Amino acid sequence: MTTEPDNATTTARSAERTLDGVTVVITGASSGIGATTAEALAGAGATVALFARRKDRLDDLTRTIEGRGAGAAKAYGVDVTDADAVSTAIDAVATEFGGIDILVNCAGVGTWGPAVDAKLSDWTAMVDVNINGVFAATHAALPHLVAAANGPRGISDIVNVSSIAGRRVPSFQSNVYAATKHAVGAFSEGLRQELAPAHVRVGVVEPGIVTTEMTTTGEEYAPDARNAEGLGVLDPDDIAAAIVYIVTRPRHAAVNEVLIRPTEQVR
Numbered sequence: 705m706t707t708e709p710d711n712a713t714t715t716a717r718s719a720e721r722t723l724d725g726v727t728v729v730i731t732g733a734s735s736g737i738g739a740t741t742a743e744a745l746a747g748a749g750a751t752v753a754l755f756a757r758r759k760d761r762l763d764d765l766t767r768t769i770e771g772r773g774a775g776a777a778k779a780y781g782v783d784v785t786d787a788d789a790v791s792t793a794i795d796a797v798a799t800e801f802g803g804i805d806i807l808v809n810c811a812g813v814g815t816w817g818p819a820v821d822a823k824l825s826d827w828t829a830m831v832d833v834n835i836n837g838v839f840a841a842t843h844a845a846l847p848h849l850v851a852a853a854n855g856p857r858g859i860s861d862i863v864n865v866s867s868i869a870g871r872r873v874p875s876f877q878s879n880v881y882a883a884t885k886h887a888v889g890a891f892s893e894g895l896r897q898e899l900a901p902a903h904v905r906v907g908v909v910e911p912g913i914v915t916t917e918m919t920t921t922g923e924e925y926a927p928d929a930r931n932a933e934g935l936g937v938l939d940p941d942d943i944a945a946a947i948v949y950i951v952t953r954p955r956h957a958a959v960n961e962v963l964i965r966p967t968e969q970v971r
């Protein structure tokens with residue numbers, strides 16, 4: 705009888721130690737998809753540098769990861785909208801761990817609703833985190849990633865967590881959120897074309913509705929509020945497993961785009 709993992713959690717957290725000696729910077733690591741991805745990557749042997757504003761959460765996650773005895777973890781209290789702080793922290797990671805092999809841009813915020821009566825500050829907050837935060841981390845990490853691709857692993861990776869809203873506009877209520885995620889897709893494709901010859905792979909992950917703080921707290925128009933039928937949603941482990949898959953492909957194979965919807969999600 706074959707033994708199958710019973711869910712994505714098992715798959716993501718029991719990955720083979722294929723990332724031993726690999727250093728990952730992951731933004732948005734204090735909750736949801738980022739935190740679960742950090743656990744999964746560390747479970748595969750990676751050293752994970754955890755970036756987010758809620759340093760207490762990152763410290764807890766560091767202890768959890770190190771208690772499991774796989775990869776190491778270190779917490780960096782960083783706001784991705786502060787480009788200087790991002791650059792300083794990324795250089796500190798490279799100095800302490802001898803380089804950076806993988807950047808996962810996962811930090812993101814979302815506010816949904818009609819444009820009429822929306823707060824402009826909500827829109828600029830999404831641009832600041834979802835676009836400028838991705839630019840800041842990528843800009844700071846690029847020299848290290850290019851150098852790492854010339855190192856023993858022979859490859860390095862950028863994984864940008866976009867959204868189904870980066871491929872299409874799910875509803876008018878997604879207006880600015882979808883705009884920011886479309887920008888992530890465009891930026892990723894430009895990077896991919898430039899960096900392919902340098903063996904820096906660029907992958908975009910486009911989740912449908914995932915149960916995280918983003919979709920379950922506060923917002924009248926948040927995706928869970930639009931999910932009135934109670935259709936199945938994804939778990940952060942579903943996305944973490946995809947990211948582990950992307951960065952553990954052999955050197956000749958680049959997974960550039962993964963779109964994952966809950967089975968019952970139509971739009």
Ligand SMILES: NC(=O)c1ccc[n+]([C@@H]2O[C@H](COP(=O)([O-])OP(=O)(O)OC[C@H]3O[C@@H](n4cnc5c(N)ncnc54)[C@H](OP(=O)(O)O)[C@@H]3O)[C@@H](O)[C@H]2O)c1
Nearest residue numbers: 732734735736737757758783784811812867913914916918
């Ligand atoms: N949940 C979904 O249905 C879904 C679907 C498609 C795509 N996504 C994308 O998945 C990514 C992760 O979201 P999630 O669903 O896991 O939500 P989440 O649990 O709310 O996580 C968001 C993360 O982003 C971090 N963050 C926000 N603003 C930041 C800032 N200024 N500086 C540094 N970190 C910041 C948060 O950390 P701090 O607050 O501690 O700073 C947190 O770690 C986002 O890019 C989101 O757009 C989510």
